[in-house]
Amino acid sequence: MVLEAIKKRQSVRSYREKEIPEEVLQQILEAGRLAPSASNQQGWKFIVVKEEILRKKLVPACKNQKFVGEAPVVIAGCATNLDHIMSNGEHSYPIDLAIALDHMSLEAASLGLGTCWIGAFYQDQVKEILGVPEDVRVVALMPVGYPKELGSKTGRKPLSEIVCYNKYRT
Template sequence: MELMEAIRKRASIRSYEDRPVPDDKLLKVLEAARLAPSASNRQRWKFIVVKDRERRKALSRAAGGQAHLAEAPVVIVAVATMPEYIMRCGIPAYAIDLAIAVDHMTLAAADEGLGTCWIGAFSQEEARKVVGVPDNYRIVTVMPLGFPRLPGREKTRKSLDEIVCYEAFRE
């Protein structure tokens, strides 16, 4: 699949088939995260693959009952292991590093015919307990992965004119 095709095809999937993700597909998705860039190439991250049904249900509860987390056969918990590092630009590196790695996974998943959904609405403390993440680390997302049962919504996006300006900032 062409890169732009995967970018167009990727959508937030909130309904999954009840069948496992084959190991070769899962490994391709994880490999896409491994190859992602990170600030100073620190790679201070860990990706926890959760397949256990009870644990997925607990993660779903930690995310306010978002059912797709329990429904998907796999949940990938993306953990930043150096959340304290702030770049010179004033931005914490971990949020960017993990966003890039997770986005790589969403695109690789789309390429493999799999669905994903970025989840930001979850309790850090509850999710931490479910997968045993230490207090000094930070969970950036808990991402369901599986074969889509229903397609994602049609993309609604601003036009390029609204989001791009040239040479200097313009509202």
């Protein structure tokens, strides 16, 4: 079941104007809410941007990626706890936010909606537009909507190239 949604998901860069029914949006957000996070801190806030004026303002802040303003909803994944560093030396917040947003994108795909990860944006501009406090970071944006056009599927490296067993092998 999960693999079905994983296979279905692809970046959508063209959206219909059609509104997302509230119960569908809530289901997508619920998938993010249930995501795991380091020490279960859930140091996140998801801004659901519906207002057209704000969505249009996000376009230049996203380096003129027009489809960001086309989608009826843009979710901004914000990290509220930037200080937590795990014993492995890694900050947990980008990982936590990525898992939650990925849960949402897979739930959206399973419901017939499209999403696209957006990492190409100006942090300061997006924070200003969405009123994000100084000590919070926007990790990624994610337009959500019904796809107008689907691009061609992207390829992936074969398992034989990316998996090794027992010890690291190049």
